[in-house]
Amino acid sequence: MEPILFLDLQSEYRELKPEIDAAIQRVMDKSQFILGPEVEDFEREFADYCQARHAIGVNSGTSALHLALLALGIGPEDEVITVPFTFFATVAAIHYVGATPVLVDIDERTFNIDVNCIQAAITDKTKAILVVHLFGQPANMDAIQAIARQHKLAVIEDAAQSHGAEYKGQRVGAIGDIGCFSFYPTKNLGAPGEGGMVVTNNPEHARTIRMLRDWGQERKYHPTLRGYNYRLQGLQAAVLRVKLKKLEAWTQARRSNAALYDRLLRETEAALPITIADVRHVYHLYTIRHPERDRLQSELASEGVPTAVHYPLPIHLLPAYRDDRYKAGDFPVAEACSKSVLSLPVHAYLTSSQVERVSEAVCKLAGRTETCPR
Numbered sequence: 001m002e003p004i005l006f007l008d009l010q011s012e013y014r015e016l017k018p019e020i021d022a023a024i025q026r027v028m029d030k031s032q033f034i035l036g037p038e039v040e041d042f043e044r045e046f047a048d049y050c051q052a053r054h055a056i057g058v059n060s061g062t063s064a065l066h067l068a069l070l071a072l073g074i075g076p077e078d079e080v081i082t083v084p085f086t087f088f089a090t091v092a093a094i095h096y097v098g099a100t101p102v103l104v105d106i107d108e109r110t111f112n113i114d115v116n117c118i119q120a121a122i123t124d125k126t127k128a129i130l131v132v133h134l135f136g137q138p139a140n141m142d143a144i145q146a147i148a149r150q151h152k153l154a155v156i157e158d159a160a161q162s163h164g165a166e167y168k169g170q171r172v173g174a175i176g177d178i179g180c181f182s183f184y185p186t187k188n189l190g191a192p193g194e195g196g197m198v199v200t201n202n203p204e205h206a207r208t209i210r211m212l213r214d215w216g217q218e219r220k221y222h223p224t225l226r227g228y229n230y231r232l233q234g235l236q237a238a239v240l241r242v243k244l245k246k247l248e249a250w251t252q253a254r255r256s257n258a259a260l261y262d263r264l265l266r267e268t269e270a271a272l273p274i275t276i277a278d279v280r281h282v283y284h285l286y287t288i289r290h291p292e293r294d295r296l297q298s299e300l301a302s303e304g305v306p307t308a309v310h311y312p313l314p315i316h317l318l319p320a321y322r323d324d325r326y327k328a329g330d331f332p333v334a335e336a337c338s339k340s341v342l343s344l345p346v347h348a349y350l351t352s353s354q355v356e357r358v359s360e361a362v363c364k365l366a367g368r369t370e371t372c373p374r
C-alpha cells in the first residue's frame with residue numbers, strides 16, 4: 001500500500017517533468033532571471049485566470065499583502081480590520097506599514113470572518129477590510145462589500161489559499177480592490193521556491209504596485225518612490241506557467257476528494273467543513289473539528305494517516321503578535337477552532353482508496369453519532 005502523504009509535491013513535478021524541465025532550460029538559455037518575458041507572460045495568464053485586469057508578480061504572498069496596503073495609502077494612524085484565525089502573514093503585513101490590525105472573530109462553520117461582527121469594529125480610523133479566504137473557501141463577499149461601500153473602506157483579499165475559488169461565479173482576488181496570492185510550494189499553485197501575485201482591476205493601484213516591487217522605479221536608476229526588492233523571478237514564473245495549465249484539473253481532484261470525505265465522514269463525531277451557498281471551494285485544506293483533536297491526531301498518525309493543525313494558536317495569542325488590546329477569551333470562536341481543528345490530506349494526488357482509508361481511520365477514532373452533527 002502506498003503511504004498516505006499530507007502533501008505530494010514530487011508527484012506534481014513527476015507528472016509535468018518534461019514541460020517543467022523545458023521551462024527551466026528556456027530561462028537558463030536566455031539567462032533572464034529577474035522579471036523579464038516569463039514573468040510578463042505569467043502575469044497575463046494569471047490575470048486571465050483570475051478574471052482580473054492587472055496582475056503584478058512579486059516574490060511572496062507576504063510581499064503582495066504589503067504592497068496592496070501601501071498602494072491603498074494605508075499607514076500609521078490607520079486601522080485595518082482582519083481576523084485572528086489565519087496564517088500570521090495576514091496580520092504581519094498590516095504591521096509592516098505601521099497600521100493597527102483590528103481583529104474580528106470568525107464564523108465557526110466556514111472559518112472565515114463573521115460578517116455580523118464587522119460593523120462594531122469600524123472606527124473613524126478604519127481604512128480597509130483585509131478578508132482572508134481561508135482554506136480555499138471564499139468569504140461572504142456580498143456582505144463585506146456592502147459594509148465597505150457604506151463606510152468607504154477598501155477591501156483587500158488574502159487569496160493565498162484560494163487560487164481559482166469562486167464567489168457567485170466570480171474568481172476571488174479581483175472582487176475587492178486588490179487581491180493577493182502566494183505561490184509558496186505547498187499552496188494550490190506552488191512555485192519551486194517563493195513567489196506571489198497581486199491582482200487588481202484598478203490601473204493606478206497596478207502601476208504603484210509595479211513600481212514598488214522594483215525599487216519604486218519605472219525608469220532604471222531613477223526611482224520616484226521608496227520601493228522594495230520584491231520582484232518575481234523568471235525561473236519561478238516559467239514553472240508556474242506550466243503548472244497553471246494543470247490547476248483546474250488539480251482543483252477538480254481536490255474537490256472530488258473533499259466530496260468523498262463529506263460522504264464518508266457524515267456519521268462521525270467530527271464537524272465537517274461547511275461551504276456557504278454559491279461558492280466554489282478549492283480545498284487548499286480539508287479541515288474538520290473534534291473536541292479531542294490532539295488524541296485524534298496522534299492516533300491517526302499511528303495508523304499511518306498524516307494530518308496537520310491549521311492553526312494551533314490564533315494571532316492574538318501568539319507571543320510575537322501579542323497586543324495590550326486583546327486577551328484570551330476575546331475571540332471565542334477563533335480560540336475554540338485553534339483547539340479543535342485538524343486538516344486531513346486532500347491534495348490532488350490522493351487516490352479515492354486513500355481517502356477511504358483516511359475516512360475509515362477517522363470514523364474508527366473520532367467516534368460515530370447516530371444523527372448527523374451538522
Ligand SMILES: *Cc1c(COP(=O)(O)O)cnc(C)c1O
Pocket residue numbers: 060061062063086087089090132158160161181182183184194195196
Ligand atoms: C501562505 C499565506 C500567506 C503568505 O504567503 P507567503 O508566500 O508564504 O509569503 C499569507 N496569507 C495566507 C492566508 C497564507 O496562507
